[in-house]
Amino acid sequence: MRVGVLGLGRIGAFHAATLAGLAREGLVDGLVVGDADGGRAEEVAGRLGVAVGDPFEADALVIATPTSTHAALLVEACRRRLPVFCEKPAAPTPRETLEVREAAERAGSVVHIGFQRRFDAGYAAARSALRAGEIGRLDRVHLITADPRPPAPGYIPLSGGIFRDCHIHDFDILRWVTGREADSVYATGANRGEAFFAEAGDVDNSAALLTMDDGTLVTLQGSRYNGNGYDVRMELAGSRATWAVGLDARVPLHSADGPGAGGEPWPDFQARFEPAYVREMAAFLEAARGERESPCTVDDALAALYIAEAADLSRREGRAVRLTEVTK
Numbered sequence: 001m002r003v004g005v006l007g008l009g010r011i012g013a014f015h016a017a018t019l020a021g022l023a024r025e026g027l028v029d030g031l032v033v034g035d036a037d038g039g040r041a042e043e044v045a046g047r048l049g050v051a052v053g054d055p056f057e058a059d060a061l062v063i064a065t066p067t068s069t070h071a072a073l074l075v076e077a078c079r080r081r082l083p084v085f086c087e088k089p090a091a092p093t094p095r096e097t098l099e100v101r102e103a104a105e106r107a108g109s110v111v112h113i114g115f116q117r118r119f120d121a122g123y124a125a126a127r128s129a130l131r132a133g134e135i136g137r138l139d140r141v142h143l144i145t146a147d148p149r150p151p152a153p154g155y156i157p158l159s160g161g162i163f164r165d166c167h168i169h170d171f172d173i174l175r176w177v178t179g180r181e182a183d184s185v186y187a188t189g190a191n192r193g194e195a196f197f198a199e200a201g202d203v204d205n206s207a208a209l210l211t212m213d214d215g216t217l218v219t220l221q222g223s224r225y226n227g228n229g230y231d232v233r234m235e236l237a238g239s240r241a242t243w244a245v246g247l248d249a250r251v252p253l254h255s256a257d258g259p260g261a262g263g264e265p266w267p268d269f270q271a272r273f274e275p276a277y278v279r280e281m282a283a284f285l286e287a288a289r290g291e292r293e294s295p296c297t298v299d300d301a302l303a304a305l306y307i308a309e310a311a312d313l314s315r316r317e318g319r320a321v322r323l324t325e326v327t328k
Contacts, residue, residue: 002030004055012064020048060288071096078103083110083288090301101298113301117173119279122245136240141218143170146226153196163311171307180212186320187311228252229265
């Protein structure tokens with residue numbers, strides 16, 4: 001199988017390097033990369049020892065271009081009946097996401113949306129423990145996503161806001177681990193850092209309370225300014241046990257009661273989730289070869305986006321929002 005990678009920014013170059021490694025293991029027959037910036041494409045291709053060309057001419061496609069381009073590229077990939085992996089989100093809006101789903105269904109194409117936390121060992125173990133009854137009745141969930149530093153100022157106006165850009169991963173993993181859907185969201189935010197967040201109508205610190213369809217309470221918090229390092233965690237508190245994901249030796253926490261975790265804090269999401277990204281791409285290749293179903297479908301992307309839409313509406317209007325308000 002020859003795989004094409006379209007878009008070679010930070011995450012696209014990372015995926016290309018992952019695929020180059022899988023090619024050395026014999027899981028990929030060839031790799032072709034492309035980017036609107038020809039110089040960038042040549043640099044990445046030269047570093048990895050792969051070809052520059054038209055990724056649409058490969059047997060499977062990886063899309064890592066800006067969010068605003070995802071929908072059109074996914075529809076084109078489906079028109080060509082290419083198996084396609086696309087970084088989240090599938091599209092910036094629910095309407096466009098529904099158009100992508102229709103195109104995929106019409107063509108019968110494999111579409112995998114990039115929610116790499118599903119392939120992280122900790123989240124998978126927590127999911128299994130919950131389903132095995134080890135946690136008992138699930139009463140509360142807490143989610144944290146905190147970046148050590150903000151993205152470039154020019155990225156924020158195009159990102160869709162912190163709930164669509166950052167917390168959509170939390171919303172997806174919440175659904176995947178618990179097996180439940182959100183019923184309502186109350187969200188808020190604050191601007192504590194650079195002015196470009198507020199100028200774009202966004203916030204750089206966030207919090208939310210979600211109520212799931214079975215009554216489970218979920219709290220969420222996030223930040224673009226977590227100075228000690230990259231912090232991503234999930235806690236599941238039940239009637240039998242409490243499980244935590246991400247509470248390892250490299251969690252960026254200082255304990256006021258004694259020694260903390262002690263390891264070098266995670267510097268960014270790529271380092272934290274590198275094994276998950278590799279497993280995710282291997283799973284996509286299996287789906288592209290017809291060996292399994294797509295593990296992260298457009299429907300999954302749509303469900304997470306609906307929660308993000310409700311959270312953003314709640315933050316802007318200062319009220320709780322039922323999911324039925326944004327799924328009509």
